[in-house]
Amino acid sequence: MATKEELIQELSDAVISCKRDVVLAAVEKAKEVMEPAEIIEKGLSEGMNQVGILFERGKLFLPHVMMAADA
Template sequence: MSKEEMLKELSDAVISCKKDAVIAAVEKARSEGIPPAEIIEKGLAAGMNEVGILFERGKLFLPHVMMAAGAMEAGVNLLEADLPKDSVSKKLGVIVNGTV
């Protein structure tokens, strides 16, 4: 299976809201040597982006979005130990948002 196919499998697993499928796909991608950051960005996050688009179009509802987020979180939790510690803890700044 190619790298692109594995990343597509990760994305599809998030879109289907199946936590077990996400965990299996993450383990498979890790065993093939795909970097954790790439698994998150091009696999899991790509799936959540598609979920967001489907939600905006009215094809998915909030419970589906929450289940997809839970599935993605399970995948990210598996990868946390493999991520470099120094890149995660650096604070870039503060954002202030307000409305009138």
């Protein structure tokens, strides 16, 4: 079983990947150990923060940001 820190990182990485199925799989895995608010606040939000940073640096473009937000 993964630790909470590993699950949080997995959630964040899933959002950064901009792939809905990866995000959903990570959320399902995290639901077994974490509360929904914690999944959103610590995992998914951190992923979106990283997407924003990558967008500012020109490493991601608007379609990637929109796909990450949708995921």
